[in-house]
Amino acid sequence: MLSDAELLRYSRQVLLQQVDIEGQLALKNSTVLIVGLGGLGSPVALYLAAAGVGRLLLADFDRVDHTNLQRQILHSTETVEQLKTESAQARLRALNPEIVLHSIDQQLDTDSLAAWVQQATIVLDCTDNFLIREQLNQVCIAQQTPWISGAAIRLHGQLTAFDPRVDNSPCYFCLYGAGDEQQLTCSEAGVLGPLVGTIGSLQALETIKQLVGFGRSMVGRLLLVDGLTTEFRELKVKRDPECPVCATTHGSLGVK
DSSP, X not given: OOOHHHHHHTHHHHTSTTTHHHHHHHHHTOEEEEEOOSTTHHHHHHHHHHHTOSEEEEEOOOBOOGGGTTTOTTOOGGGTTSBHHHHHHHHHHHXXXXXXXXXEOSOOOHHHHHHHHTTOSEEEEOOSOHHHHHHHHHHHHHHTOOEEEEEEEBTEEEEEEEOTTSTTOOOHHHHHOSOOTTOOOHHHXXXXXXXXXXXXXXXXXXXXXXXXXXXXXOBTEEEEEETTTTEEEEEEOXXXXXXXXXXXXXXXXXXX
């Protein structure tokens, strides 16, 4: 049930017919794993906490640095040198004390990811680490857990979603293949703060849609955002029936 205080706090989104009280309860009963508390993870965590997602698992082993503050709006000058999980907890607790927060401040690998994904209703990829994304892909396929991936560098961003429970859903490997270790990071190539804010906000929106169950899913769609021209372009993404990562799993589920 929702308390009177919760009904007041979330009244503006409860008014939406797509959400209503049942949708708000769905958010309250959900657990979201956010991997990465940087430029993407900041708006994701803030908006999901504000929306009343009942439990947030906050994963990041890094500490806040002065160079983060231009885009990582979850943190502040006062929290420089703190663990990002600690900085995030303080900010999110101040925003919404009604939700449960759990910090994961060690570097994740396949085994530890599996343990945390098992607890999550949905997973948010807010990293710039290709290895972690590949591991997330494998773990989420194995556990049939949906996940939403965002990326941004320089003035370009991307957004897509994967759901192993959906017959025609591609996986991360279907879309990108093997990771390129030569890919640049934001610290090497630069990125504009509002761009990562845009992608992270869209990740939060997609998460709420999936948790409540309304709207059109981003599964099978890749959104490309050009910050230079303020243009949005969408590509259709199909599952690769020969994919070495997900084809076997789909086959074992009877997917054609």
